Amino acid sequence: MDRGYPRVTVSKKCERFIKGGHIWVYHVEIKEIDGSYENGDIVDVLTEKGRYLGSGYINDSSKIRVRIISKNANDRFDTAFYRRRVEYAVDYRLTVMGEDFSSCRLIFGEADGFPGLTVDKFENVLVAQVLSLGTDRVKETIFRLLVDVLKERGYPVDAIYERNDVKVRELEGLREYKGFYPLDGLRTDLSGEVGITENGIRYAVDYINGQKTGFFLDQKYNRRAVAKIAKGKRVLDCFTHTGAFALNAATVAEHVTAVDISQTAIDMARRNAALNGMTNIDFVTANVFELLTQAEKEHRRDWDFIILDPPAFTKSRSTARAAQRGYKEINLKAMKLLPRGGYLATCSCSHFMPDEQFCRMLYSAAADANVSLRQIECRQQSADHPILWGVEETDYLKFYIFQIV
Incomplete structure (x- = not known):
């Protein structure tokens, strides 16, 4: 079945790996690539017999050549797809974190179907780190959806700050930087410090200069x-x-x-x-x-x-x-x-x-x-x-x- 995406054929070892639950395709496991693409594009991953295994972002700059984002051949990677993913992630945290939702990890990379993406919520501030090219290319869509979904559930967002100041981004062909993400309606002039409460204890979180996302x-x-x-x-x-x-x-x-x-x-x-x-x-x-x-x-x-x-x-x-x-x-x-x-x-x-x-x-x-x-x-x-x-x-x-x- 030709779905219109470039097709990446992988080894039997990689096939077993993916069927066992993993979602990375290393460059050494690729047998053939059919079709033209740009780094960060969506490709289909197939077995040597041509059977569908999943779809993901391809990047020739990385040893992890393909990061799978879906194993459902019916998925189309439009705004509705990413909205479903964001809703799943937010609603999961609302369920498992309960009263601790005010400060928690909203998106945990591959575990939430967002390869290389971390988003931590510190009260009304989101701190994000993007470590894969494919995700970086659609991050504005994801950020907008996060703001919308959180607002719908009664949790307004004041600002999104990116902590992309890590060397591992170079492995994806991405530059290092940090700063507020300039999304319509969000602030870019905050001090970089936010107060949170965890286990009844108050903390000042420095999300600009602290380690990783600050806490x-x-x-x-x-x-x-x-x-x-x-x-x-x-x-x-x-x-x-x-x-x-x-x-x-x-x-x-x-x-x-x-x-x-x-x-x-x-x-x-x-x-x-x-x-x-x-x-x-x-x-x-x-x-x-x-x-x-x-x-x-x-x-x-x-x-x-x-x-x-x-x-x-x-x-x-x-x-x-x-x-x-x-x-x-x-x-x-x-x-x-x-x-x-x-x-x-x-x-x-x-x-x-x-x-x-x-x-x-x-x-x-x-x-x-x-x-x-x-x-x-x-x-x-x-x-x-x-x-x-x-x-x-x-x-x-x-x-x-x-x-x-």
Whole structure:
């Protein structure tokens, strides 16, 4: 059946991959391309026998040659198609986030059928990041629809800010930049800071200069789980960023020490503590590895609850082994610093560190520290970052709480 789109024939391996749920076609899996196209155009993906597998954006500049956006041969990629996708994404968040909808991830890339697109909602401000050429070409349509659909559901949008200041865009042939998106009726003159409330705690979010979109929404309920454990404890929050874990713990803890190597992050964390009138928390600008090493040398027993929320130590399979050593080092030191009966919250936000490998690392660290781990909770990212089965990249966050015994 000729649908009028260029046709990309893929290998049997890629066919199995797509039928198993994945939506990327790598350049090495392409057998033949029939028809002319421009980068970012829609193409049909076919088996070697000519059977339809899906349709997606093609880009010769990327190793991911085709990013599939539909596996329905009846789809036509018009405004109505994108409106359905936007409505699905928004209505899903309204369902699973409930009262937490005010600040959440509205679009989570491939998991919502929008390859390379992230949109976070911070009250009335949307912060977007576009990492694929095909999506970049239709982003104005998507942005307009987001504004319309949210307004229809009673959530007006004041501004859209793009955080396209990431090098990975170069792999798609896209330039880096950031700035307000000039959509009719939206503001482009805001300060770049917005106040949000999460788990009853107030934060100032700097969506212009903060990491990624300005605030990590995926740990929302993991922070709440930490607060359940922290009552009356002396807590060390490592890699605190803007202080979210520390502030959740501080609502019930005896005292919290929050550590980060970034002075900018520490300054924002201190501001967030002040916003909430918290006085049982202090902030330290330091390299976490060095701080834990020094505390171990001094045989300190200052804390009975340690939280480890490091940045992704690996962003590729080639560096996963080196990253595992980094994860083990901080977890081993934390285990040695905690007393028997103390508590450890630890996580990895890299999908290149699968859960099985992360758990092996924790088991090895516990053995080296001569302790046992009593598992309290095993968690993942919040539901506004849905895991699409068959697309392993969407299953990235591992979060554990243990008692040291």
